[in-house]
Each structure stands twice: as C-alpha cells, then as structure tokens.
Amino acid sequence: MPCTLLRYTDNHTAHWGVQFGTSIAPLCDGDLSTGQMLTDYWDQIWSLKPSQASVPLERVRLLAPVTTNQQFICQGVNYRSHVKESGLNLSNFPFNTLFTKASSCITAADAPVVRPRHVQLLDYEIELGIVLRRDLPSGTTVNANNLGEWLAGVTIVNDLSARDVQLPQGQFYKGKSYRGFGPVGPKLVLLTREEWARWPELHMRLSVNGQRRQDGYCREMIHAPAATLTELASMHDVNAGDLIATGTPAGCAARAPGPLAMFVLRYLVSEATKWRLFINKGLSNPAYLRPGDRLSLTIRTDDGAIDLGEQTTRIEAA
Known part of the structure; x- marks a missing residue:
C-alpha cells in the first residue's frame, strides 16, 4: 500500500x-x-x-514535500480538454510542451498566496506532480512497466499563473514563477511498482469558494509520465527529488473567445490591441482569483486507495 x-x-x-x-x-x-x-x-x-x-x-x-533546491519542470497543453478551452488545435501540438517554474515559488499546501499588485488575472491549474526517486541518466528509456524504478511518488501541484503576464508577454516562466505560485503537497505519496499502474485512475478536483471548477482524470493526459521521462532524459539532467507537474484539465479561468472573435483578434487587430482587449475582458471574468478566495484541491482514486490529501490555499492582497 x-x-x-x-x-x-x-x-x-x-x-x-x-x-x-x-x-x-x-x-x-x-x-x-x-x-x-x-x-x-x-x-x-x-x-x-x-x-x-x-x-x-x-x-x-x-x-511542501518538495524542497526549493529541486527542479520544477512543467508540461503545458497536456490535456485535450484544456487544449480545446484554450482555443488551440491539438494537431498543431503533436509535441510535448515543456517549460520550468522557479523552484523558489514552491510553498506549503495551506500557505496563503499573495497576489502581486500588478497581477489582475490570477489563474489556477490543478496538476498531478510526479517526483523522481533517483537520478535519471542520459539516454534512459522509461516505460509503463519500469515507471516505479524511476519515480518515487505523487503529490498535488497548483500551477498558479498570472495570465496578464504569461500570455501578453509570451513568458511562461515569468508569469508562473512569482513567490507562492507553486503550492505543493500536503503529502508526497510513495507508490509501489504495482501501484504506479493506477496513476491514470487518479481523479483531480479543484474548487474555489466551494464551487467546483476543475474535475478530470489523469488518464486524459496526452503525454504520459513514461514518455515524458524518456524525453527529458534525452535533453538534460533530471535528478532525485525533482518535480514534474504533468498538466491540467479544463476549467481554468482563462478561456479562448469564440471563433469569430478569434478571427478578428488574429487577423484584424494589432498585437497590442489584442492583448489590451484580452486583459479588459478578463477583468470582468469572476473566475479569476481575487484576494479572499479560498481554493480546495484534491487528487485521489475513486476507491480512496491512493489519496494525496487536500490543498487549502487562501489568496491575499499584496
């Protein structure tokens, strides 16, 4: 167990x-x-x-069960439902989208998170975090059968994101790395080799002020952990204790506009105008996080055999 x-x-x-x-x-x-x-x-x-x-x-x-001297690696657009709500075409993303967050943003599962003064569009993303058991040598091939040899356990990650920084500036690292933007935990649940086969059954749920916003299963991932580890091993050093956040399902505050609006924004207005309209539209979206909001995040199998606990985050003003 x-x-x-x-x-x-x-x-x-x-x-x-x-x-x-x-x-x-x-x-x-x-x-x-x-x-x-x-x-x-x-x-x-x-x-x-x-x-x-x-x-x-x-x-x-x-x-946080992941210390701030570990790498914090992330996967983007790794759930079909999130790709769709982002207004993207999955056929344009046949590759695994990888980026990093600053490990200094890691914080405890129940720690308050301060929204920076200049951030107005603060978004949430529940993600399954997987933690390396040992160093991953260059050229390693990981498959579903030997996943437990390389991974220690799983934890809850909230990939908090300043959309008004990330998207207009095209800077994922900057928009996602402010201090406190990486609640992790409360637990690091270590799995046996046999239990690693159950990761697709993990059920992710995120609520804001008691309202369910995200609800999805890890089996919806496009690029599964074994493939991601294999790709990372071909690129750079990944070490014991490093954290990989594996992407988020649909339900984020940021949503793509309709097809007509997308056409206008893409072809008929300047970049500066497009992002000014995006921010102005977002200011009227009540789904973005505001000071006083309280989040609850859980990840567990439906039978409760694997339970990662609950994150309880409060958003505070700067």
Missing part, C-alpha cells in the same frame, strides 16, 4: 517523517532536500511501523 512521506516543522526545526493515521513516525532532523531523503533514506522510509508514530499530526505545521 502507499507510504505517505511528510515534511514538517516543530519548534522551527524541519523534519521528515511517515504518516500513520493521525500521527507521524519521525525519520530524521535537519532540512534535508527531497532528493537526499529519497536517496539516503529510501529503505528506512518503507521500514517504519505504525508503532513508531509518536508525533501527533495536529501539533506540527506541514511544509
């Missing part, structure tokens, strides 16, 4: 431990990186027993 790895703080000291019910079995003190934990303590993590759970969960504050 899955093993739930937590990173937490107690009296201002960072710890790692394994959750058993409402208690934690401590692993070690010190602020070890996610990669160090998975590399040096892998066998200990799995050997802990419920009888060793001595720390009440209610007495600690959970931290």
Whole structure:
C-alpha cells in the first residue's frame, strides 16, 4: 500500500517523517532536500511501523514535500480538454510542451498566496506532480512497466499563473514563477511498482469558494509520465527529488473567445490591441482569483486507495 512521506516543522526545526493515521513516525532532523531523503533514506522510509508514530499530526505545521533546491519542470497543453478551452488545435501540438517554474515559488499546501499588485488575472491549474526517486541518466528509456524504478511518488501541484503576464508577454516562466505560485503537497505519496499502474485512475478536483471548477482524470493526459521521462532524459539532467507537474484539465479561468472573435483578434487587430482587449475582458471574468478566495484541491482514486490529501490555499492582497 502507499507510504505517505511528510515534511514538517516543530519548534522551527524541519523534519521528515511517515504518516500513520493521525500521527507521524519521525525519520530524521535537519532540512534535508527531497532528493537526499529519497536517496539516503529510501529503505528506512518503507521500514517504519505504525508503532513508531509518536508525533501527533495536529501539533506540527506541514511544509511542501518538495524542497526549493529541486527542479520544477512543467508540461503545458497536456490535456485535450484544456487544449480545446484554450482555443488551440491539438494537431498543431503533436509535441510535448515543456517549460520550468522557479523552484523558489514552491510553498506549503495551506500557505496563503499573495497576489502581486500588478497581477489582475490570477489563474489556477490543478496538476498531478510526479517526483523522481533517483537520478535519471542520459539516454534512459522509461516505460509503463519500469515507471516505479524511476519515480518515487505523487503529490498535488497548483500551477498558479498570472495570465496578464504569461500570455501578453509570451513568458511562461515569468508569469508562473512569482513567490507562492507553486503550492505543493500536503503529502508526497510513495507508490509501489504495482501501484504506479493506477496513476491514470487518479481523479483531480479543484474548487474555489466551494464551487467546483476543475474535475478530470489523469488518464486524459496526452503525454504520459513514461514518455515524458524518456524525453527529458534525452535533453538534460533530471535528478532525485525533482518535480514534474504533468498538466491540467479544463476549467481554468482563462478561456479562448469564440471563433469569430478569434478571427478578428488574429487577423484584424494589432498585437497590442489584442492583448489590451484580452486583459479588459478578463477583468470582468469572476473566475479569476481575487484576494479572499479560498481554493480546495484534491487528487485521489475513486476507491480512496491512493489519496494525496487536500490543498487549502487562501489568496491575499499584496
């Protein structure tokens, strides 16, 4: 069965431990990186027993289970439903769209997120985060059968995005990397090799102020984890503890205009006018996040056998 790895703080000291019910079995003190934990303590993590759970969960504050010195790699337009709502043609995107977020944007699952003063169109994206178990050597080929050899576990990621920066400026990194724009956790759920076969069954749900906005299954991914890892291994170094956010389903605040409006914007107005109209239209869209909004994100199999917990984020004004 899955093993739930937590990173937490107690009296201002960072710890790692394994959750058993409402208690934690401590692993070690010190602020070890996610990669160090998975590399040096892998066998200990799995050997802990419920009888060793001595720390009440209610007495600690959970931290993001991915530390900020790890790579934060993302996949874009990786769900057909999101491609459609973005006004894009899937045939124009036969490739895996990869980009990065600054790891400094990683924050705890329940930490408040400050919307920068100049950002008016703040959007949400629930994503399945997959975390590397070990370094991925150049030229590695990963398939569905050996996925568990290379991946440690799964976690919830919210790829918060300033659409009025990302889209008009054409800068994914800049629009998605402000501090706090990467809530991760609350748990890193480690899976056995057999359980990795169930990743397509993971059900993602995101609500804002109690209203369901996103609801989809991971099986809708266009480029699955094994193919993505294989491609990454052909490009650059990917290491133990690194995080890959695998894309989002439909339901984001940003939506493409209708066909007629798209034609006008594409062929009959200047770039500056197009983006000015986009921002002005977005200001009247109540789906964009505003100070005071509260988000709830969950990812789990429908039978509850694999449950990544719940993210609870509050948006605050700068």
